Amino acid sequence: MIFSSRAGARSPVLLRRSLALASAGLLLAGAVVASGEADTAEAATPPTTHVPTQQRAAAACGTTNLAQGRPATASSTENAGLPASAAVDGNPGTRWGSAFSDPQWLQIDLGASTPICQLVLSWEAAYGRAFRVEVSDNASTWSQVYATTSGAGGTQTLDVTGTGRYVRITGTQRGTGYGYSLWEVTVRGSDGGTGPVVPPTDPRNPDFGPNVSVFSPSTPQAEMQNRLNQIAAEMHTNQFGTQRYAALWKPGTYTADVNLGFYTQVAGLGLSPDDVNLNGHVRVEADWLQQGDNPNNLGNATQNFWRSAENLAVTTPPGQIERWAVSQAAPYRRMHLKGAPEIQLWNGGDGWASGGLFADTKIDGRVVSGSQQQWLSRNSEFGNGWAGSVWNMVFVGTRGAPPHNFPNPSHTVIGQTPQMREKPFLYFDAAGNYNVFVPALRSNTVGTSWSNGPAAGSSISLSQFYVVKPGASVATINAALDQGKHLLFTPGVYHLNDTIRVTRADTVVLGLGLATLVPDTGKAAITVADVGGVKLAGVLVDAGAVNSPVLIQVGPRGSSANHAANPTSLHDVYARIGGAHVGRATVSVEVNSNNVIGDHLWLWRGDHGEGIGWDLNTAANGLVVNGNNVTMHGLFVEHYQEYEVLWNGNHGRTYFFQNEFPYDVPNQASWSSGPGTQGWAAYKVANHVTNHEAWGVGSYSFFNTNPSIVASRSFEVPDTPGVRFHSLVSVSLGGVGTIANVINNTGGTANAATQQRYVTNYP
Secondary structure, eight states, rough: OOOOOOOOOOOOHHHHHHHHHHHGGGSOOOOOTTTTOOOOOTTTSSOOOOOOOHHHHHHHHHSSSSTTTEEEEOOOOSTTOGGGGGGGGOTTTOOOOOOOSOOEEEEHHHHHHHHEEEEEEEEEESSSSEEEEEESSSSSSSSEEEEOOOOOOEEEEEEEEEEEEEEEEEEEESSSOOEEEEEEEEEEEOHHHOOOOOOOOOTEEEEEEEEEEOOOSSOOOOHHHHHHHHHHHHHHHOOTOOEEEEEEOSEEEEEEEEETTTEEEEEEESGGGGGGGEEEEEOOOOOOOOTTTTTTTTOOTOOSSSSEEEEEEEEEETTTTBBOOOSSSSSEESSSEESSEEEEEOOOOSOBBOOOESSSSSSSSSEEEESSEEEEESSOETTTOOOOSSSEEEEESTTOOHHHHOOSSEEEESSSEEEOOOOOOEOOOOSSEEEEEEEEEEEEEESSTTSSEEEEEEEEEEEHHHHHEETOOOOEEEEHTTTOOEEEOOOOOESSSSOOOSSSSOOOOEEEEEEEEEOSSSSSSSOOSOOOEEEEEEEEHHHHHHHEEEEESSSSSOOOOOOTTSSEEEEEEEEEESSSSSEEEEEEEESSSSEEEEEEEEEEOSSSSSOOTTTOOOEEEEEEEOOSSOOEEEEEOOSSOSSEEEESSSSSEEEEEEOOOTTTOOGGGSSBBTHEEEEEEEEEEOTTTEEEEEEEEEEEOOOOSTOOOOSSSSHHHHHHHEEEEEEEEEEGGGGGEEEOOOOOBBBBBBBOOOOOOEEEEEE
């Protein structure tokens, strides 16, 4: 970045901008040198922090910043406005800056000799490419605890082992033509063994636990197929079980038939989907659930939930089609389907199916949607087009989409995706290290992020992650977050006695294999501070029996910061109230921060399974949005007891919405949002909102407990020019129950006589 001036502290906006430009610094790009080792550079190999495991396990790293407010000195300052003390004042908007020469140092007096286990260096854009960290008890004799010759700037979290009163950071090669500049230095010490131990992660040989299968080209084909068959057989009908699995493939070519069942993720470990090619199938069949009254009549895909295929190329045998017969929470993401003349999104005959997602996906052949009721295709490419339509087919930034037409056929086409960050993913590099790739924020895009060359983004070494396995305590998870770690949840069910609190910008929380969080004590499962760039992906939050006021909260109430340059994003995030057990939560997802992107959410108050009943699995709202400039892509919200979506923020956007009203309303008196209104709208834009827009939105009724129930409307919005809806549909499923209007008092009644009602634009 070129700056017009080097004087003084940056504004918060420039701070965010400079940190965003230096985001690659989340990954230490050079070799790490422990005390007594030779200083070497490994340009092709991501770093390994050389901290002896036994030493790190003896005591946990604390969370207090021992450097904050302590005396600091420096070899030089650029000017009086950039003193050494600014790097330890706790203010991320002030900084120390040195003279424009090498070497330079910053020294901090901790006040007493202290065991030190971690440093966090928050570099300004003028960073140190080569620097070392030393400790001393007398500020005269120094012991080196860290060194690198290829630092990348940004925010660097350094795990170290050493003891001293003084900490000195010495820069020997600048990364820019300016000096060295640090917004803040955090020093953490051992807590004496009283706190939770956060184990380090070896990026070359991480422990993913027993529920992750990693295949390489050397894996015998029979062994691999047997494992896939075992998982498929166990998960075929296991809709509410506790088993969770992920099958991962290192770059290479394989032959496999993957029949994908519940709570199973299959994914490639390449930087591009084409780095892993499976000759065979990655398929979902509708061959287990009865359809209608005949027990021999299968083909019902309306409960094929909770599974995913990601980051793979699949080449089917010549002439064979692929089948992806799914409903909610079953993304086909970052995939490349080669060879197959078509992919069928239902059982290929007379079956039912109820919704899904293509994202960042390329399909060389044709897509045939068949009986699919609704579908979102975002940033995808169809080589031979799309065939089919029922109620709500939405295409955003997709090549090969059909022409825009609504309602017959019901194809809603938006030419470009205005803003999107794709989901982070795990990958394995040529040097033998695991990393997480964080795709860049992109604007006004068409097609995939990867089919025309490497995707833009940055990598984070898995050494910077706490790999969470079932049984881990919330205290340990939060300690890892406090230490600047990211989280990788391995497949399993996690019972939480406290809230997982994400407080740092740019934190990645990534789940494998439908990792499931159960808040047992009535607290939120996850909260995110009002910070930018957090990525929450691949998790299912399953409400516990004690009511939680909220399950996932993005930003505390009253959040006001502008995160336009670095929005937080939610990818494949699901919430469930009942089904596996009694669950209760007032709100499933509450978004209070501004500039948040949703990328495929299914928020479900259960209509079948265990713990189901109007007074059992209680839940008022699926999604409440209080922040401004929040955008949702692929929003599925079903069966909540009040407004299923309540949007209070301005400048909201939704691209595809699918909803079902609660099935189990006992009587009209139990279900009303106010005088003169029957029921609650599925999607409510608050009366004070002046700007909101939505495309491709559908709401359905199936009041089977009491078919006389009436919903006054599916969508309720203020009548103001800045609030606009496009391609709306209300459906009375089988004519069971009535929706009196589509939006406000417009659109006509959906009931047994006329089961579908459409509105092209409102107003």
